[in-house]
Amino acid sequence: MHFVDKTKVPAPKKLLGYNEKWQNYLETVAKNPKAVAPKPDNRKWRHPEILEPLVRLFHYNCGYCGRYTMNKEAKKESYDGEVDHYKPKREKPKLAFDWDNYIWSCRACNGKKLEYYDEECMLLNPCELIDTELIIYNESSGKYHLKEDIKNKGNNKKRMEKTEEKTSINNKYIRQQRQKEVKELQRFLDFIYRYDKKKGIKKRYKRKIIKSLTQSPFKLLKQYIIEQKVENYPDFPCTLEEFGFK
Numbered sequence: 001m002h003f004v005d006k007t008k009v010p011a012p013k014k015l016l017g018y019n020e021k022w023q024n025y026l027e028t029v030a031k032n033p034k035a036v037a038p039k040p041d042n043r044k045w046r047h048p049e050i051l052e053p054l055v056r057l058f059h060y061n062c063g064y065c066g067r068y069t070m071n072k073e074a075k076k077e078s079y080d081g082e083v084d085h086y087k088p089k090r091e092k093p094k095l096a097f098d099w100d101n102y103i104w105s106c107r108a109c110n111g112k113k114l115e116y117y118d119e120e121c122m123l124l125n126p127c128e129l130i131d132t133e134l135i136i137y138n139e140s141s142g143k144y145h146l147k148e149d150i151k152n153k154g155n156n157k158k159r160m161e162k163t164e165e166k167t168s169i170n171n172k173y174i175r176q177q178r179q180k181e182v183k184e185l186q187r188f189l190d191f192i193y194r195y196d197k198k199k200g201i202k203k204r205y206k207r208k209i210i211k212s213l214t215q216s217p218f219k220l221l222k223q224y225i226i227e228q229k230v231e232n233y234p235d236f237p238c239t240l241e242e243f244g245f246k
């Protein structure tokens, strides 16, 4: 799980309209519980004007486990994921159309999480930097775990355990996939580092890396791995910009 900055994309206009409808509905019902107010459509967050920017913001990956969420096999490319309401709509109906409450999620994670809500022990939220900075990726296990120095602080441990239970973040299959992708990426980076003087090597592997960052799983993890490499090896022959980082 890596930080996804929601502020990069403003809430789609379509959503604001829906939110207002919901507020009106809730207000009407609060004033008069017997009122037969038309309930706004619950499914509108699936509108393309809302889905598209959200999915792009998450790089087509699940916000919790990093799985790729596009259905490539279908005749027409379609989404293989769902909008997760971080705070479930049953608990917080007013947040049903709140952009900040949306996490793009794979079906497995959303299916596990369901209506989970515990004010005292919320899941780690990929859209909260303060949450994503609690954890770190471990290459030898393919897992994310709490950073050593904050492990026993507050309810971090409980939140991590809940996140593991209610999402696929450390699911065995996902871990294996992650390790496979990261291993390949490390191999490409090593080639560039070791053989950059050899004609064509740098260009060839740079291209491979850029390709592996496009429409693929674990994009943010891979970017993190590249950043680490470039930072740790000051003589690394490629800049982050060359890999398409902004």
Ligand SMILES: [Zn+2]
Residues within 6 Å of the ligand: 062, 063, 064, 065, 066, 067, 105, 106, 107, 108, 109, 110, 167, 168, 169
């Ligand atoms: Zn997932």
